[in-house]
Amino acid sequence: MDVNKNSYTFSFAAIMVVVVAALLSIAAIALKPFQSKNVLLEKKQNILSSVGINIDREDADVQYPLYVKQELVLNANGEIVDGIAFDVDLQKELKKDKNLQLLPLFISEVDEKKQYIIPLRGKGLWGPIWGFIALEDDLNKVFGAVFDHKGETPGLGAEINRPFFEDPFAGKTIFEDGELISIKVIKGGAPKGDMHGVDGISGGTITSDGVSDMLYERLSMYLPYFSKVKSEMDNDLNISKTDTLLTLNDIIIK
Amino acid sequence: MSKNSFLSKKNKMLLSDPLDDNNPITVQVLGICSALAITVQLKPAVVMALSVLVVLSVANVVVSLMRKMIPSRIRIIVFLVVIATLVILVDQVLKAFVYDVSKELSVFVGLIITNCIICGRLEAFAMANPPGKAFLDGLGNSFGYGIILIIVAFFRELLGAGTLFGYPVLEKLGVYDLGYENNGMMILPPMALVTVGVLIWWQRARNEKLIENE
Numbered sequence: 001m002d003v004n005k006n007s008y009t010f011s012f013a014a015i016m017v018v019v020v021a022a023l024l025s026i027a028a029i030a031l032k033p034f035q036s037k038n039v040l041l042e043k044k045q046n047i048l049s050s051v052g053i054n055i056d057r058e059d060a061d062v063q064y065p066l067y068v069k070q071e072l073v074l075n076a077n078g079e080i081v082d083g084i085a086f087d088v089d090l091q092k093e094l095k096k097d098k099n100l101q102l103l104p105l106f107i108s109e110v111d112e113k114k115q116y117i118i119p120l121r122g123k124g125l126w127g128p129i130w131g132f133i134a135l136e137d138d139l140n141k142v143f144g145a146v147f148d149h150k151g152e153t154p155g156l157g158a159e160i161n162r163p164f165f166e167d168p169f170a171g172k173t174i175f176e177d178g179e180l181i182s183i184k185v186i187k188g189g190a191p192k193g194d195m196h197g198v199d200g201i202s203g204g205t206i207t208s209d210g211v212s213d214m215l216y217e218r219l220s221m222y223l224p225y226f227s228k229v230k231s232e233m234d235n236d237l238n239i240s241k242t243d244t245l246l247t248l249n250d251i252i253i254k
Numbered sequence: 255m256s257k258n259s260f261l262s263k264k265n266k267m268l269l270s271d272p273l274d275d276n277n278p279i280t281v282q283v284l285g286i287c288s289a290l291a292i293t294v295q296l297k298p299a300v301v302m303a304l305s306v307l308v309v310l311s312v313a314n315v316v317v318s319l320m321r322k323m324i325p326s327r328i329r330i331i332v333f334l335v336v337i338a339t340l341v342i343l344v345d346q347v348l349k350a351f352v353y354d355v356s357k358e359l360s361v362f363v364g365l366i367i368t369n370c371i372i373c374g375r376l377e378a379f380a381m382a383n384p385p386g387k388a389f390l391d392g393l394g395n396s397f398g399y400g401i402i403l404i405i406v407a408f409f410r411e412l413l414g415a416g417t418l419f420g421y422p423v424l425e426k427l428g429v430y431d432l433g434y435e436n437n438g439m440m441i442l443p444p445m446a447l448v449t450v451g452v453l454i455w456w457q458r459a460r461n462e463k464l465i466e467n468e
Contacts, residue, residue: 155298
């Protein structure tokens with residue numbers, strides 16, 4: 001058979017494409033359940049890791065409900081709407097208009113204290129970066145943070161998922177005099193005592209800047225909810241103050 | 255083919271030649287792009303070397319089996335299809351069963367497709383040789399590629415970050431106390447080129463076969 005005939009070349013190409021397409025489709029469908037499970041478990045693992053609970057991916061299913069007590073979906077006005085926070089896909093939400101985005105929020109309890117966990121997603125150098133930042137119950141101090149990426153350069157931008165980069169976020173604050181400052185990743189290192197800055201990664205400046213932008217953009221979306229929670233907290237405080245006064249009054253009257 | 259002839263002297267050469275005399279990176283100067291990109295740390299370098307090993311050996315065998323059927327005018331396209339298919343399969347399997355490794359490699363699995371070594375071996379060897387030999391050639395060349403990758407990554411991680419496989423070697427040895435500081439240059443791509451250059455220099459100084467006549 002003449003392998004250089006046009007008809008042969010065309011049929012060879014056609015058959016090859018069909019065979020390869022079938023092969024890859026079968027592989028993709030057969031492996032999909034395993035891959036989705038990994039992604040799901042990893043998300044749970046990351047959420048827990050942002051509040052300092054480090055577990056193996058295999059244990060994530062069991063451990064997750066022990067710590068994460070509430071999953072909320074918020075709208076842009078900070079109101080709670082129907083939905084499953086865990087299934088909200090930030091990749092899709094970020095493409096929507098700001099006022100229409102759904103904002104997932106996880107509330108966990110570690111050592112009998114409440115943490116608010118905010119999922120993050122932004123742009124790195126080569127592709128998306130994402131993570132979770134956990135705030136303490138004053139909604140100001142950072143409890144912990146985790147980051148991850150799709151394809152940042154290994155050894156440089158990819159280092160954002162390492163503890164040496166993530167750990168310094170804990171203890172920083174995102175507000176200054178009631179204004180959102182967020183946390184900046186600073187090239188060349190943050191000055192000592194900077195409450196809003198952490199050290200950047202040498203050679204990973206674009207990824208580091210991506211982290212700063214992502215944090216500011218995402219945190220600013222939650223401001224309406226934050227102010228609601230804060231005013232509720234103030235109310236509670238006032239009510240408890242009034243309660244004490246009333247009890248005092250009662251005692252005096254008696 | 256008996257076992258004896260399979261590991262004949264000639265066939266052993268297929269394995270050993272690419273390690274030194276005909277190394278794909280330092281002698282043929284192929285696959286430089288990936289050698290620059292993933293040699294900041296040892297771990298991705300090792301995993302990349304293994305992935306290339308799988309892709310190159312299998313692609314060599316597949317193309318060698320089809321060598322009499324492939325129309326010569328579209329052979330390069332056929333190579334790319336074979337390589338891309340294998341790379342996607344490797345990527346999918348890694349994602350399903352060794353998720354952490356697949357994350358470690360991230361974009362670089364996809365970049366195997368662009369590795370000129372693979373296309374080069376398919377064109378130069380697999381198209382003209384039976385599957386057994388092609389398999390050995392694939393193994394040999396990926397070893398030759400992998401060993402350079404690992405050597406370069408060893409020096410870059412050690413001198414640039416002071417670690418090996420993430421373990422803080424220099425800190426444990428107390429080198430920092432003597433006033434040593436990590437060389438930040440080593441983690442930037444240009445130093446990979448310089449490191450490969452030093453390797454080529456060292457290899458040519460040592461191996462007479464590589465010294466070019468005037």
